Amino acid sequence: MTGSVTVVGLGPGKEAMVTPEVTNALARATDILGYTPYVERIAPRDGLTLHPSDNREELARATHALELAAEGRQAVIVSSGDPGVFAMASALFEALEGAPRHLGGQIAILPGITAMLAAAAAAGAPLGHDFCAINLSDNLKPFALVEHRLRMAARGDFAMGFYNPRSASRPHQFARVLDILREECESERLIIFARAVSTPQQTIRTVTLAEATPEMADMRTVVILGNSATRRVGDWVYTPRSAELPA
């Protein structure tokens, strides 16, 4: 049987958000690879080998999947959220670029519900107009690029979704992010801290930029900043479909 690599998105956490095509790919897999907490979401069964690995092992994991496929295995790489959004799909193509002997192999990317859009749904519709998604980690890019993109996005009056806002290894950067946003945006701009989205531990907290503090985010938090028209209606937050040029 011809081998394959399928990269699938498990969504933000709730099983009812996993698409049937992803569930079917998991059922057909002979090997499942991924960051340990995501592989732990998969039930063991006969004929299935689980290959959990560490964070920051993305390239080695992707290369391993390509090698398994070359041996005729059905390898599935699991990502949380959507594999194409700050997850394993890019790492797979980087690995493929570095090992072009695998170019003829069968590859598929199956999308999932990304955390930013699940968080937006839980809060209302804060991304209901043009928006940006920005990974705040400077693990693979200079922090000056994060700062530049924040300013361009703010000057374009985009709503924004932020991934990886804060970690133990870089506790001060999110404070700097909030400072930049306060320089670029009005102090009443709404900002949403969505933690553990779609799980029983989910919390959604909306404050103004003036009220926001770095401690409101951790590694399980997705942060959404509204645009200049984003507002509250009851407990919900939404961005209107219509917009004007920024002043």
Added chain:
Amino acid sequence: MTGSVTVVGLGPGKEAMVTPEVTNALARATDILGYTPYVERIAPRDGLTLHPSDNREELARATHALELAAEGRQAVIVSSGDPGVFAMASALFEALEGAPRHLGGQIAILPGITAMLAAAAAAGAPLGHDFCAINLSDNLKPFALVEHRLRMAARGDFAMGFYNPRSASRPHQFARVLDILREECESERLIIFARAVSTPQQTIRTVTLAEATPEMADMRTVVILGNSATRRVGDWVYTPRSAELPA
């Protein structure tokens, strides 16, 4: 029984991309409202009333759903893709703002796979780094704002996903969009035209900005522009996870 309004995302077209929580909400509905082509995806059954309506009827449709919920009905509004991305979630909250007597009602937004991310998965991983989503229609915003956002996003070196690139009523604007992008980006920048994503009619075409023509897009097309590092590997297109400051 208490009524409710649930806004659900049907994904880009393929049934295997509809999440189980959306399928369950559709099964519990007493009334399904939406743009006619989306309501036509729902199988009729006893006890279910279908309320198809026209495009540009979003506010009236949302108000109707709130009224049905107030009568104790389980109203489900169907969107294609994700309801929070250029779809019905914002319209519902606009309607709620205009009819605050419905504020105590039960409302839920259930995310779906948005066309841009399904297109990205079909092409590889072109949105694997920071990206923007921009609705190119000037139906609800001045075209000058579209132009401003394109320039800010390009100067931030964001990858971009474009919704509603071209329609019969505004055939010339997408030509202007391509001109702006050619002013801001290098001519070898990759641009992907993804049509009828996830359906049997799906086509994915990747060209350079220099080669792109307005006729490559129509109303069923989502367009993805890479960032300055986006490249091909075999037939795939991907954006690396790492990045540098733009020159």
